[in-house]
Amino acid sequence: MEHQGITISCYDDEVPPFVEAEIERLYGNIFSSLLEFRIYGWSGADTGTYVERTNGKITTLIVFERRRGRVRVLNQGIRIGADELNRFAQCLFSQDRSIQVISLKAIETDIEHSAFPMQRFNHLEDLALALPTTTQEYLASLGKNTRRNIKRYMDRLMRRFPSFSFEVHECGEVDEKEIRALIAFNRMRMAEKNVVANIDEEETRHIISLAQACGLVGIARIDGRICAGAVSYRAGNNYFLNLLSHDPAYDDYWVGFLCCYLTMCACIARGAHEFHFLWGRYEYKYALGAVQRDLDNVHVYRSWLHFALNANMAWEAAREGYLRRAKLWLKYGDRPLSKRIRKLVEAATGLRHSLSAMAGLRRRCLLQSNPEN
Structure with missing residues (x-):
């Protein structure tokens, strides 16, 4: 099939052998790689491939599953x-x-109108940074306060803990x-x-498998013991930060922030083009140069009749989309009303934590006064 100089191929129930390398070359994204698909349970069943070529070169490559319409x-x-x-939809x-x-x-798109009925809602954001070629250029690109804090906290850490060290392990070198x-720090x-941690044993195994297949893990140590670390995955020439954590005992020394910075420097030294902090609008990401990219969920329906036939899906997509919009308005909105509501929520949360702490203290006091209970 040819469309205005673009050759389109659609492989029905097939993922051709060339896809694995081409999809990494084209997108350089861990969340668009066959490796990640497999580790998270993809079997290849009911899977097709859509390919666009311009002047013989692949410019679009979409892998999709087709089930029950x-x-x-x-x-x-x-x-x-x-x-x-x-x-793609027309094909x-x-x-x-x-x-x-x-x-x-979770795609980045500029689509506003479609020949078919469509829903588009923001799903999350990717905080990413196009990296310079040297660590010196990267440090110089950061804000004055960030540069000062990196030097200040690194000097302070080394004075207090002269044994501090940082090392990098890749792929097969990664230790489970x-x-x-x-x-555990997380x-x-x-x-x-x-808050209940969202990394259970199954997700832990996924992280380990990906890290040992395409990972770069930065480990910081004090007196030989791990005090912080960052786990990133490589896809093409890009790195994706999955886990950044540190021992809470070192909160005052910014070891997590420093570990992230040192990990980014290690990526630059390996020729990285982009570093992705992924979702979560944390201040440290912006301080290290991240720029927000919005990722959306899109549903395209064959017709309005099929929109109605899939009303449950359409309703769920709308519910999630508008709920996220409301949460973002409440958490980040700069209107007076959103600011007032945010303060009320923060006050209520603080009160709940205080009451919980008081209840815990009371229980401990009762146990100490009545040891037989």
């Missing part, structure tokens, strides 16, 4: 322009009359025990905030 695109985190997305709808809806998750130690910090 619905198509789910596996690629995430990548940019798909409006024209590409419309051609699938014209080739298979059973397809009712095409769903794409070190990954688990970093995850759980400790979550527990301090009365």
Whole structure:
């Protein structure tokens, strides 16, 4: 199939051998790689491949699953322009009359209008940074306060802990025990905030598998013991930060921030083009130069009839989209009303934590006064 000089190929229920290397070359995104798909359970069943070529060179490559009239695109985190997305939808709808809806998750896109009924809602953000060629250029690109803090806290850390060291392990060198130690630090910090950590044993195994296959792990030590670490994955010439954690005992020394900075320097030394901090609008990411890229969920329906036939999916997409919009307005909005509500929520949260701490103290006092209980 040819469309205005672009040759389109659609491989039905097939992922050709060339896809693995080409998808990494084209997108350089861990969330759009066959390696990541496999580690997270992709079997290859019911999977097709959409390819666009311009002058013989692959310019678009989309891997998708087709089940019971619905198509789910596996690629995430990548940019798909409006024209590409419309051609992709047109191709699938014209080739298979059973397809009712095409769903794409966490993509960067500029699509506003489609020849088909469509929903588009923000899903999350990717905080990313295009890296210079040297660590000296990178440091010089940071703000004055950030540069000063890096030097100040590094000097302070080395004066207090002369044994501080930083090392980098890649792929097969990655030690499972070190990954688990970093995850334990993460759980400790979550527990301090009365939040249940979202890294369970299954996710821990996924992190270890990816780190040992394509990871770069920065480990900071004091007196030979791990005090902080950062786990990143490489795809093409880009790195993706998955886990950054440190021992809460070293909160006053910024070891987590310094470990992240040193890990980024290690990536630059290896010729990295981009460093992705991924989601979460944390101040340290912006301080280290990150720029926000919005990632959206998109659902494209064959017709308004098929929109109605998939009303449950459409409703769930709208509910999640508007709920996220409300949360972002509440958390980051700069209008007077959102600021007032935010203060009320923060006050209520602080009161809840205080009451919880008081209740815990009371229980301990009762146990001490009645040891037999």
